[in-house]
Amino acid sequence: MNQPALLSKQNIIFAILLVVLVAFPFVADSRTLTILLTQIFIFGILAMSYDILLGYTGIVSFGHAMFFGIGAYSTAIMLKEIQPTIPVFIGSIVVGMVLAGILSFFVGLLTLRLKSHFFAMLTLAISGLLLVVAEKWRSVTKGNDGFTFRAPDVFKDRIVFYFCVLACLVIVFLILRRFVNSPLGRVLIAIRENEQRTRSLGFKTLHYKVISSIVAGVIASLAGSLYAISLRFVNTSMMTMDITLDALLMTIIGGVGTLVGPLVGSVVIEFAQHYLSGLARDYPIFERWIIFFGIIYILAVVFFPKGIVGSILTKISKWKQRDQVPLPESKERSK
Amino acid sequence: MENLLKLHNIHTHIGQYHILQGIDFEAKEGEVSVLLGRNGAGKTTTLKTIMGLTPASSGAVHYLNQDITKKPTYDIANLGIGYVPENQGIFGQLTVEENLKVAIRKETPEIMEKQEYVLNLFPDLKKFWKKAGGNLSGGQKQMLAMARAFVNDSKLLLIDEPSKGLAPIVIEKVMEAIVEMKKQTTIVLVEQNFLMASNIGDTYTLIDDGRTVRSGEMSELIQNDELKQKYLGIG
Amino acid sequence: MDLLISLVINGLATGMLIFLLAAGLTLIFGLMDVLNFAHGGLFVWGAYTGVVTYAYTESFLIGIVVSILTGIILGFIMEKLIITPVYGNHVQQILITLGFMLVLQEMIKVAFGPNAIPVTVPSYLAGSWEIGEVIVIKYRVFIIVVGFIIFGIFHYILTRTKIGLIVRAGVINKEMVQALGINIKRVFLFVFMTGASLAALGGMLMAPYSGSIYAEMGMEFAILGFIVVVIGGMGSFSGSLLAAILVGLAGSFMAYYVPYLSLAVNMILMAIVLIFRPQGLFSMIRREST
Ligand SMILES: Nc1ncnc2c1ncn2[C@@H]1O[C@H](COP(=O)(O)OP(=O)(O)O)[C@@H](O)[C@H]1O
Ligand SMILES: [Mg+2]
Numbered sequence: 001m002n003q004p005a006l007l008s009k010q011n012i013i014f015a016i017l018l019v020v021l022v023a024f025p026f027v028a029d030s031r032t033l034t035i036l037l038t039q040i041f042i043f044g045i046l047a048m049s050y051d052i053l054l055g056y057t058g059i060v061s062f063g064h065a066m067f068f069g070i071g072a073y074s075t076a077i078m079l080k081e082i083q084p085t086i087p088v089f090i091g092s093i094v095v096g097m098v099l100a101g102i103l104s105f106f107v108g109l110l111t112l113r114l115k116s117h118f119f120a121m122l123t124l125a126i127s128g129l130l131l132v133v134a135e136k137w138r139s140v141t142k143g144n145d146g147f148t149f150r151a152p153d154v155f156k157d158r159i160v161f162y163f164c165v166l167a168c169l170v171i172v173f174l175i176l177r178r179f180v181n182s183p184l185g186r187v188l189i190a191i192r193e194n195e196q197r198t199r200s201l202g203f204k205t206l207h208y209k210v211i212s213s214i215v216a217g218v219i220a221s222l223a224g225s226l227y228a229i230s231l232r233f234v235n236t237s238m239m240t241m242d243i244t245l246d247a248l249l250m251t252i253i254g255g256v257g258t259l260v261g262p263l264v265g266s267v268v269i270e271f272a273q274h275y276l277s278g279l280a281r282d283y284p285i286f287e288r289w290i291i292f293f294g295i296i297y298i299l300a301v302v303f304f305p306k307g308i309v310g311s312i313l314t315k316i317s318k319w320k321q322r323d324q325v326p327l328p329e330s331k332e333r334s335k
Numbered sequence: 336m337e338n339l340l341k342l343h344n345i346h347t348h349i350g351q352y353h354i355l356q357g358i359d360f361e362a363k364e365g366e367v368s369v370l371l372g373r374n375g376a377g378k379t380t381t382l383k384t385i386m387g388l389t390p391a392s393s394g395a396v397h398y399l400n401q402d403i404t405k406k407p408t409y410d411i412a413n414l415g416i417g418y419v420p421e422n423q424g425i426f427g428q429l430t431v432e433e434n435l436k437v438a439i440r441k442e443t444p445e446i447m448e449k450q451e452y453v454l455n456l457f458p459d460l461k462k463f464w465k466k467a468g469g470n471l472s473g474g475q476k477q478m479l480a481m482a483r484a485f486v487n488d489s490k491l492l493l494i495d496e497p498s499k500g501l502a503p504i505v506i507e508k509v510m511e512a513i514v515e516m517k518k519q520t521t522i523v524l525v526e527q528n529f530l531m532a533s534n535i536g537d538t539y540t541l542i543d544d545g546r547t548v549r550s551g552e553m554s555e556l557i558q559n560d561e562l563k564q565k566y567l568g569i570g
Numbered sequence: 571m572d573l574l575i576s577l578v579i580n581g582l583a584t585g586m587l588i589f590l591l592a593a594g595l596t597l598i599f600g601l602m603d604v605l606n607f608a609h610g611g612l613f614v615w616g617a618y619t620g621v622v623t624y625a626y627t628e629s630f631l632i633g634i635v636v637s638i639l640t641g642i643i644l645g646f647i648m649e650k651l652i653i654t655p656v657y658g659n660h661v662q663q664i665l666i667t668l669g670f671m672l673v674l675q676e677m678i679k680v681a682f683g684p685n686a687i688p689v690t691v692p693s694y695l696a697g698s699w700e701i702g703e704v705i706v707i708k709y710r711v712f713i714i715v716v717g718f719i720i721f722g723i724f725h726y727i728l729t730r731t732k733i734g735l736i737v738r739a740g741v742i743n744k745e746m747v748q749a750l751g752i753n754i755k756r757v758f759l760f761v762f763m764t765g766a767s768l769a770a771l772g773g774m775l776m777a778p779y780s781g782s783i784y785a786e787m788g789m790e791f792a793i794l795g796f797i798v799v800v801i802g803g804m805g806s807f808s809g810s811l812l813a814a815i816l817v818g819l820a821g822s823f824m825a826y827y828v829p830y831l832s833l834a835v836n837m838i839l840m841a842i843v844l845i846f847r848p849q850g851l852f853s854m855i856r857r858e859s860t
Contacts, residue, residue, distance in 0.1 A: 054661075117605040120605070129838065132833060295673060297669040298652070298666055301665045302662075433735055437739045483750070487751070
């Protein structure tokens, strides 16, 4: 119920982690690792946004990549067409977020009244449509070939960009943590637990679900903008199902409904992807690394539906009954 | 007479809700035992718990001297318990014939004879043999549901509010049918309509807030205005 | 005229393949309330095992038998391991079947290699008939005939047999079916395995038609299958045939006249149906609300 106190254990851990991450580029002079970490942060942001839908509201969307793609394209197009400067970059983030917000509002309104299966299919259809549109609208998107563009000069220094993304990650994390702990977030959790009952308590659940999907969409767009900069390139593959699946995998493996979980998931998946594809040169089976994740993911859904972080948190709160980091679920039930 | 069915201190949870919190109930062979209680008291849930549709989390259900608490629904049904749910549970797109056919386990001569018997009991069903169940009137649906529950030569019938939403004249017919079926089987009846309940019931069990509060002979309840006032809101 | 006929034949053939996939999907959904996102995996596994057998034995028929067997076995494993633990929980169902789809798809690459495998039409089904101006490709007619035969068989089972009656009753009200003494779990398993075998058969029949098979074809076809299930009405067997033919024809005509719109048209159709008529365009069955 209560906001974690400023000096709660949770916050201290986060602070230490933050210091480590800030110090990292100065201590370790590894370009590969810096880039990998940047990538982890970006997908961490995306996965956290997905967690708002899946973990906090209990809906499975197959269309999340749309918003990621919108952010990526907004940034790429504006930097290319206007000029590659920081103000334009910031402007492009805002434009992407606004567009994503508007789109997710309308898509949410259309889709969220449907039950889970139908909702999933409809998001699949809509994102499929949008992908077709993007691929055919070659004058703007250049389709699957995509196009390169120049990033603002300061980002030539990978470390500057690293800090920029890290800052975004921290801000998004703090905002989303606020959000899920707010009364609004609590209603979302109630919807996840039992939508019927929440509705009968007088909440217009559709409104709340739409808000949740707007928040998720807007944050996903930010992740897309950052991702485009990191590659200095966009194409339509950034709005395919694969991106949604990545976010899904990270969220499930890390732990749904925890916010930290998706971050952990992002770390695990990105690192594994990186090293397993390295191993693949010697052992071809590792080229199919997704199998391992698929299996872990399936086991997670059945046996550890709370993922890595969720399972650890449960352990801790079982250890000491009054832990300062109660699971959102147990909060809900203890009412 | 023997207890055909006996519930002992039944607790049932649906999801995280603790719905039944101590139900004791028994039905003697050949009798009509009536479950009474206001809306939301837990009568329907009690029947569902007997059927294993919402299994008890503690307590025991005994039927024919065996423990059926943990048995799956289809096993329970196959032990000879027929269930007529609150909303009748008619398969709307299936014909009357098909509705009965789903229930019939084996087309043995005895069962076909039974089918003849229920069709004589409910001549309307024969008349609308090929009609979709969903297009029947409320009373006909009720009859179809009862016929379907009875057709396998059930030893015990659980009937949930058969008079609900029916016109008085139709209720009369349903009541007659129950009295007729009583000659061949034991009946547990949930009924809000006290007139009907008191007319055909032999014993009563009062349920309130998921608990058995009292049970006894129907004749005794008919005289006890205080009890009726307190738990049924009639007097 | 000849163009029209060959487009129709094309559309019907594709429609039948989609139907084989969608028939299982729709029954599994209607009866078990499970939307199987791994259904495309059964399709592609049927195709690969069948094609490899076909190449090895040089008998197309044995290939078909093996693909059906693959479907039955995979269906059994899936129902027991993947579906049973998550009955009643929609979100978990979507997640787990999707994960299994990924695994099935990647396993194809492990077992059979990542590259597409070319497939030829068996000699006795190769070639075409010339009827006047019109050239009719034999294999397409073969697919259409098989599709209608399968439809006929299953339509008969559903409407004329006890198990079919139970399935139809189960689609309407599972609880009641159990309360009438039927072990619905056994019926679930039966329906799931049947649906899986149909999907696998669809994959196998697809192979010579498209000329090659590849791991991703499962997901691609599954999406068409979902569209068909939605349009036909979830749980409606006849609806899925009509919708599959509609989607097949739309695909074939669009592919000829406005190729880049063909998938989009089906997607739009599905979106519209979902928004305005979620019970499906052809669904004669409307679920009882009680
Ligand atoms: N599926 C369910 N989920 C939550 N509560 C339920 C459910 N079914 C019944 N209840 C609750 O259980 C109580 C008993 O219901 P029920 O057995 O239908 O009562 P009765 O048949 O006596 O009117 C009611 O308060 C009802 O709201
Ligand atoms: Mg009731």
